[in-house]
Amino acid sequence: MNREGRGATAPAPLSTPAPTPAPETFTGNRALDLEEGLLFEVGRPEVSGVDLPAPKGGADRLGGHGRTAALGLPGLSEPEAMRHYVRLSRMNYGIDSGLFPLGSCTMKHNPRLNEKMARLPGFADIHPLQPVSTVQGALALMAELSRYLLALTGMAAVALPPKAGAHGELTGMMAIKAAHMAAGSSRHVVLVPESAHGTNPATAALIGYEVRAIPARADGTVDPEAVRAALSPEVAALMLTNPNTCGLFERDVVEIAAAVHAAGAYFYCDGANFNAILGKVKVADLGVDAMHINLHKTFSTPHGGGGPGAGPVVLSQALAPFAPVPALVETDGTLTLAEERGDTGAEQALGRMSAFHGQMGMFVRALAWMLSHGADGMRQASEDAVLAANYVRASLMDLLSAPFAERPAMHEALFDDTWLAGTGISTLDVAKALIDEGYHPMTVYFPLVVHGAMLIEPTESESKASLDLFIAALRDLAMAAKAGDTERFLGAPHYAPRRRLDETRAARAPVLRWTAPEPLPDAAE
Numbered sequence: 001m002n003r004e005g006r007g008a009t010a011p012a013p014l015s016t017p018a019p020t021p022a023p024e025t026f027t028g029n030r031a032l033d034l035e036e037g038l039l040f041e042v043g044r045p046e047v048s049g050v051d052l053p054a055p056k057g058g059a060d061r062l063g064g065h066g067r068t069a070a071l072g073l074p075g076l077s078e079p080e081a082m083r084h085y086v087r088l089s090r091m092n093y094g095i096d097s098g099l100f101p102l103g104s105c106t107m108k109h110n111p112r113l114n115e116k117m118a119r120l121p122g123f124a125d126i127h128p129l130q131p132v133s134t135v136q137g138a139l140a141l142m143a144e145l146s147r148y149l150l151a152l153t154g155m156a157a158v159a160l161p162p163k164a165g166a167h168g169e170l171t172g173m174m175a176i177k178a179a180h181m182a183a184g185s186s187r188h189v190v191l192v193p194e195s196a197h198g199t200n201p202a203t204a205a206l207i208g209y210e211v212r213a214i215p216a217r218a219d220g221t222v223d224p225e226a227v228r229a230a231l232s233p234e235v236a237a238l239m240l241t242n243p244n245t246c247g248l249f250e251r252d253v254v255e256i257a258a259a260v261h262a263a264g265a266y267f268y269c270d271g272a273n274f275n276a277i278l279g280k281v282k283v284a285d286l287g288v289d290a291m292h293i294n295l296h297k298t299f300s301t302p303h304g305g306g307g308p309g310a311g312p313v314v315l316s317q318a319l320a321p322f323a324p325v326p327a328l329v330e331t332d333g334t335l336t337l338a339e340e341r342g343d344t345g346a347e348q349a350l351g352r353m354s355a356f357h358g359q360m361g362m363f364v365r366a367l368a369w370m371l372s373h374g375a376d377g378m379r380q381a382s383e384d385a386v387l388a389a390n391y392v393r394a395s396l397m398d399l400l401s402a403p404f405a406e407r408p409a410m411h412e413a414l415f416d417d418t419w420l421a422g423t424g425i426s427t428l429d430v431a432k433a434l435i436d437e438g439y440h441p442m443t444v445y446f447p448l449v450v451h452g453a454m455l456i457e458p459t460e461s462e463s464k465a466s467l468d469l470f471i472a473a474l475r476d477l478a479m480a481a482k483a484g485d486t487e488r489f490l491g492a493p494h495y496a497p498r499r500r501l502d503e504t505r506a507a508r509a510p511v512l513r514w515t516a517p518e519p520l521p522d523a524a525e
């Protein structure tokens, strides 16, 4: 396979002579970097990993509707299947291969202890339809996790079922809507700051609310005056992220919450950034009515690439009666799941947000993380995450431009693209060049309130040596950009298995179905 451009334009490593242009290889492989075709190209329809004896006669019970042609699925032997997926996995980047600076996503190390606990047969091999008398241990774990989440947030109730942060947002906002409806109110507006994650306005709009934006003030936080000016008897809730997506703690959050409550509205807090305040702040003290917690971010579970997630939502006393089912109920030392509205004693419960009780494997991982850290360890994790982000920011501030730099950052460091002015290089080009340096790119162009944003969240997992190497790589890139080495950026990535992709076309016109280059003799469909 031809992957032109590699080698010829590479910056010379310091320890070896300048490379001559690399020759093409016969196989398209480059040593350990192995080319791999699609499953359909690697396999053949006539091959199977298992040999089943042909059925011995017997009546056809399909009434003549049986398939007459082959399925056309690729067939692979076990070693072929293994190699296919291992080769693909080696083209990917994960937290197990290196620092993963993707801001807002909290890509921290996932301790193997958590994985071991989640694989215990008593958790991994049970079925949600088993009688509850046979799964008391699993329910006890859910009850213990609930107690921890309530202790960490100071809130009154928690609903475990939501399957992601966005799903938790939806659950919390539906509880708020249900509470308004129960009170006979038809408020139809939700206030969302401009810096919010896209899931906030999407959630409000999905359940029929009109979204009104609150502008940020010059220091990157929300002004209580702006909230007061937007509040009215039409407003059902304010959705606020704290610490916010600019990496700043909303200092006026208590005043904002009081204004929201005085206007008869609820305060929804986006808790995706909980890792910055874990063990330091009880969100109930901030006046929060509902908040989702991304277990996969704060309490570590391998995530990204579409899953898995778990987004339990904590609720205030006022919203607790509106929590969804199924919910854990303890009677005389026996745990059960209240499956229907009213089973919890709360007639106003939302009903179901998902078929079952939530993501069991992630509950186990989250509790294992909490128990192995303890109260002091969790507090230290958030302190280290904040320290690491501020170290990254302080180490790059002379070369990159950082908005809102007069205040310390929380657990992420935000840069804009002012420092790239006149270089012909964009934020996207810097992200692509970071791939060549062996890093996953940082989050780019989010939050929207910052031009050409680069959001870096190192998390508490990284050693100082690892942070220093990452900082040095970014400093080298920044100096190269300023020195006019545009080729290093505009052609990047030079060293990835694939070069610059048309990401817009990939998102807008995805090719989801393989078509055979020439008709296969056996391919049905």
Ligand SMILES: *Cc1c(COP(=O)(O)O)cnc(C)c1O
Pocket (backbone or CB within 6 Å): 104, 105, 164, 165, 166, 167, 197, 199, 241, 245, 270, 272, 273, 294, 309, 310, 311
């Ligand atoms: C990650 C994130 C979400 C959404 O969480 P998912 O688990 O990805 O659905 C919402 N808000 C913020 C600020 C986030 O970082």
